[in-house]
Amino acid sequence: MPQPHPPFAEKEQQLISDLLLLPGPQERLAALMERTHRHHLPQACKSPERRIPGCVSGVWVEISPQPDGTHLFTCDADSPLVKGLAAALCDLFSHCPTAEILSATVTLWQATQLQQTLSPTRLAGLAALRQRLAHLAAAAASPPSVISSAPQE
Template identity: 30%
Template sequence: MDEKELSIAEYEQTFIDDLNELEDWFLQYEYLLQISADLPRIPSERRKEENRVQGCQSGVWLEMAYTDGRIRVTADSEALIIRGILSIAVDLLDGRTPEEIVSYSPRYISETNIKKQISTDRFNGLSSVVDTVKQFAAGAIRRED
């Protein structure tokens, strides 16, 4: 199955299904750590205040670009578990059109055990990550118009 043939919501459902099938936070935590291994690092010289996501107590950095009609996203964090959760966001959003991203409403935190297991601060911070990408996508649409 080619992931990019799925809508963001459909692809997101595969992550939700994985996590909910695991049921136990011990396993879900391990799952998030394992998928985080694929998330590229943002080297320290590129971790600047202007690409640091506000509202995240663990440092979270986001890099975005608009190329050939697609939004490119990568993210990184100082905390392993946040990298795991970010890897889902990046996997969902990287390479998508601005229109797809603007119309997306995330569910992978609120509809899985992640929401119960992370602090409110982290929840708000991770919500900021998706919001920031959506704002960037909206800006890309405005520039095109």
């Protein structure tokens, strides 16, 4: 029987602990950039519907609902740094149920002192990505006729 995936808070705390072993923000950013091996979207998937508005660099995300009621997120970005940051969020929220995705609070950037290192526009882009992940999870949990990857205005 497969092991259940850890909850968001446990995954986030483990990532924070791992990153805090590194001496400073630049090393932590480099470590996040190294974690992007699973994240690649084919060019055909880099559509306007999958692009995250509010990100200066191109960032795209795709959701794959799983049979156990959780979701798998895959992302890609034009910038290696942004891809590393986006991949961290996608990995944290992957294999979480919709309710957990909607209610979780991300503390990663503050807890690792990356919030002081990242520009306000980059932080705004990460907030936009966080909102999109929640929207996609909620839409995937809705009846198929309601699913849309674009946020509702």
